[in-house]
Amino acid sequence: xxxxxxxWRTRSGSGGRARHLRPxxxxxxxxEPAPPEPLADDMIAQCLQTRRFGMVVSNRExxxxxxxxxxxxxxxxxQLRQRFAAVPEGFATLxxxxxxxxxxxxxxxxVQAFRLAVHPVTNAEYQFFVDAGGYSxxxxxxxxxxxxxxxxxxxxxxxxxxxxxxxxxxxxxxxHPVVGVCYYEAAAYARWAGYRLPTEAEWQMAASWRLRSxxxxxxxxxxxxxxxTRRCNVWATGIGDTAPVDAYPDGAAPNGVQQLIGNVWxxxxxxxxxxxxxxxxxxxxxxxxxxxxxxxxxxxPAQAASTFRTGLAALVRAxxxxxxxxxxxxxxxxxxAVGESLRERM
Amino acid sequence: MVTDSTTIAPDSxxxxxxxKGNRPKATQCVQCNAPMALVTDSAMQGxxxxxxxxxxxSRAGKTVxxxxxxxxxxxxxxxxxxxxIGSFSVELQQGVMSHLxxxxxxxxxxxxxxxxxxxxxxxxxxxxxxxxDVLMPDMAGEALAAEIASPDTVGTVRSLLIQSRGIILCxxxxxxxxxHAQPDLFALKVMSYIDSxxxxxxxxxxxxxxxxxxxxxxxxxxxxxxPAEFAQANLGRLWSVCESRFECVEFFASSVVGSxxxxxxxxxxxxxxxxxxxxxxxxxxxxFEWLVDQLP
Numbered sequence: 001x002x003x004x005x006x007x008w009r010t011r012s013g014s015g016g017r018a019r020h021l022r023p024x025x026x027x028x029x030x031x032e033p034a035p036p037e038p039l040a041d042d043m044i045a046q047c048l049q050t051r052r053f054g055m056v057v058s059n060r061e062x063x064x065x066x067x068x069x070x071x072x073x074x075x076x077x078x079q080l081r082q083r084f085a086a087v088p089e090g091f092a093t094l095x096x097x098x099x100x101x102x103x104x105x106x107x108x109x110x111v112q113a114f115r116l117a118v119h120p121v122t123n124a125e126y127q128f129f130v131d132a133g134g135y136s137x138x139x140x141x142x143x144x145x146x147x148x149x150x151x152x153x154x155x156x157x158x159x160x161x162x163x164x165x166x167x168x169x170x171x172x173x174x175x176h177p178v179v180g181v182c183y184y185e186a187a188a189y190a191r192w193a194g195y196r197l198p199t200e201a202e203w204q205m206a207a208s209w210r211l212r213s214x215x216x217x218x219x220x221x222x223x224x225x226x227x228x229t230r231r232c233n234v235w236a237t238g239i240g241d242t243a244p245v246d247a248y249p250d251g252a253a254p255n256g257v258q259q260l261i262g263n264v265w266x267x268x269x270x271x272x273x274x275x276x277x278x279x280x281x282x283x284x285x286x287x288x289x290x291x292x293x294x295x296x297x298x299x300x301p302a303q304a305a306s307t308f309r310t311g312l313a314a315l316v317r318a319x320x321x322x323x324x325x326x327x328x329x330x331x332x333x334x335x336x337a338v339g340e341s342l343r344e345r346m
Numbered sequence: 347m348v349t350d351s352t353t354i355a356p357d358s359x360x361x362x363x364x365x366k367g368n369r370p371k372a373t374q375c376v377q378c379n380a381p382m383a384l385v386t387d388s389a390m391q392g393x394x395x396x397x398x399x400x401x402x403x404s405r406a407g408k409t410v411x412x413x414x415x416x417x418x419x420x421x422x423x424x425x426x427x428x429x430x431i432g433s434f435s436v437e438l439q440q441g442v443m444s445h446l447x448x449x450x451x452x453x454x455x456x457x458x459x460x461x462x463x464x465x466x467x468x469x470x471x472x473x474x475x476x477x478x479d480v481l482m483p484d485m486a487g488e489a490l491a492a493e494i495a496s497p498d499t500v501g502t503v504r505s506l507l508i509q510s511r512g513i514i515l516c517x518x519x520x521x522x523x524x525x526h527a528q529p530d531l532f533a534l535k536v537m538s539y540i541d542s543x544x545x546x547x548x549x550x551x552x553x554x555x556x557x558x559x560x561x562x563x564x565x566x567x568x569x570x571x572x573p574a575e576f577a578q579a580n581l582g583r584l585w586s587v588c589e590s591r592f593e594c595v596e597f598f599a600s601s602v603v604g605s606x607x608x609x610x611x612x613x614x615x616x617x618x619x620x621x622x623x624x625x626x627x628x629x630x631x632x633x634f635e636w637l638v639d640q641l642p
Contacts, residue, residue: 098449098607098621155571162567235627238423265604276609282621284607297604297626300447310624312605319567320604320626 033168034127044072047194050128053079054194054327080332084115084325085255090211092204093218095309098274098282105275109201115332116198116206116257117324119245120177120264121189123161123169129189130167135159140188148315152185161185162317175244177264177322183289183314186267186323195325200270200290200309202326206253207260207293207306220305221261222253227301232262235299242296242320261304264322265291265312272311286313295320359385362395362481364505378502379459380483383432384466388479395466395479396641397509398634402516403532404487407561409452410602411516412484413442414630416465422472424631426638431466431479438463438484446602446625457488459502471638478641491532494539508543512637513556519599520565522580533558533584541591555594555640557633558584564601570629573597596636600629 040046044063047056056076063069089112097104136159138146154160158167162180169178181189190196198206208218221227229237231251243263252258260266272288275281288311294304297320302308312321358367361375362385368375372382388395402408416439419428430436441463445452455462463484470477483506493503507513515536522529541552560576563569569576574597578585588595604626608618 098609098623101448236423272607276611276619276621278609278612280609280612282607282609284605288605288607294624295604295626297628299625299627302447303624308624310605311607312623316605318564318604 031165032171033166034124034171034174036131036168037127039128039132044068046132048072048075048079050132050193051079051083051125052128052193053077053083054325054331055192056194057331058194077332080115080327083118084327084332085118085253085257086329087111087114087116087202087206087255087257088211089113090205090209092201092208092210093307094201094204095307096274098276100309111199111201111205113329114198114202115327115329116202117195117326118257120259120266120322120324121186122175122245123164123178124174126161126178126181126189127169127174129192130160132192134188134192137188137192140191141184145184148184152182152317154180163319173242175246176242177245177259179242179264179319179322180317181322182317183267183312185317187269190323190325193325195327197267197269197323198326200268200292203260203266203268203292204306206255206257209254218307220307221251222257222306223251227304232259232294232304233296234262234294234301234304235297236301237262237296239296260293260306262294262298263296264293264320265295265310265318266293267291267321267323272309274309274311284311284313286315288312289314291321359389361385362397363502363509378505379462379464380481380502381432381434381464381466383434384479384481387431387466387468391477391479393477393479395481396511397481397506398512398514398637399485399506399510400482400514400516401485401490401507401536402487402561403518403529404454404491406487406516406518406529407602408487408516409438409455409484410442410446411514411559411561411600411630412465412482413439413452414602414627415634416467416482417443418627418631419467419469419634425472425635426631427470427472429468431468434463435465435467438465446622449621449623451620451622455484455486457486457492459489459500462486469638478638490536494535497539497542504543507540510554511641513540513554514633514637515556515558516561517558517581517584518562519560519569519576519580520562522560523566523569523576530581530583533581534587537584537587537592541587551591551593553593555596555637556588556592557637558588558595558597559629559633560597560599562601562603563599563629564603564626569599570601573599594640596633598629598633598636600627600633602627602630 040049053076056072092109093106095104095106154164156165160167161178207222210218223231231248233239233243268290270290272290291312298304361380363380364378366377384395400408400412418424419426442452465482467480468477469480489500489503493500517533518529560569577597603622605623607621607623610618
């Protein structure tokens, strides 16, 4: 009897179930939800509060009757000039083959002067979009996407980026780029704020700084031709997570745009369209959008270079993809002169 | 060069995997092709080499996982210092790296053990004086399947699993998340096979630590958030056998590729080629770290 009991105990373990295999609850890491910030009732004041400067400038006619509109527009323009750096006209050479090896077909795309956000959109900025009901404003979203909207939820089921909880970001990450948003969430935010996403040619122009007036040599990285882990957050940097958007100021482009390389991939408004070695189209499981710049987990330096093209399914809400906004050059009252941004940097 | 065992001198060195006697200067075992460098190096260091085996179904992602594990270890980018023993140890990771850098997946591992690539590494947790040697072969899924279906047909597989001090079982989590039963059933067969290797010890649980790696978890982010819960929900058969027969099992999620696209060749329109667009390794070292902590 003792032997049988021993056999039973050793075979089935305590109570017939091994304790070591009980699923652990999802990581109980501490999460400090950002406290709610009351939004102003007045629309202009709310736009300025939520950093929708593009919305203020583009609604000049709508609010023309208000006495405070000139002051608001002046403030919004000032903010836009400060937060969006001028990118001069130039061009981007986009490889058309997925292999991107020398001799592969490529196409030159002209890029008009425009302004690009100095930083990617942060969690704190995206929180305004969530709090203002951006997910419920259907006009911000393509009609055929409306059935998908209820699925854009965070880890607790609230409509928010994938990794948030209860619709709030972790306040310790307020200044980190927002991630866990798909292309459509990025585009909706940009539309809500009065901006747009850059095209991939614009993004590449800003990162490679390939001006018409210079020799046709793009920079592989905004600071030069070799990866420098002191200037960007990629896999080799060793952080393994996102960093604040103002980290790595030495990695900025000549006009002051920061973190084009590393930290998070950035959604662009362009479809990802390349061919394989035989000229056949390369497709994904679902339509793909171009993402640029590499992320904190990008392993190969070449894949973080300014000219590297890659794509991601537009509905993916990954932990390493964020976005930054752009505006047309004539959006700001004064014309966007590249010298303006450069002077500010000097 | 193959040598007839009858001509081997009495001072022959037994292979770590199959125990076949080999000439002292042999670089590979004449029987199973395992590298002999580990045996000779460990003998010089006075250490007992540890075999860690990465196994799984064909196309589960073993080669890519192992290649990245070795590459990350070699860069001292984890909690380990790792030094390859012999240049042959670098070939697997070199092949995986060069393929993925060119947006290609490596070719499938040949089923014949003689064509596998082996990696021997001297490993130490940083800050520790204790070094140990690990032998990690890139085992073909077909060979494992053949051995499971008909035991003793691929003796190298059997020998490796008997000698293993730790096992990394790779499972295609993306397929499991899509509701395919095959990953679960194959894993159940593998675990049952490992259980059967104990022979007369079947009245005890298997004590060899097994790290179950849910590969391709970028397709199913919930696996990253709670790997064990994912396994319980999507790999119920595996979960059950682990619970009842294995003493030391842990679940991990991993992924290597950040985005995959597809193309078809005009010559073979039915043949779809997967293209890894960019690479973002995640959860690669954790299973190995855990396994090392379990080693005696």
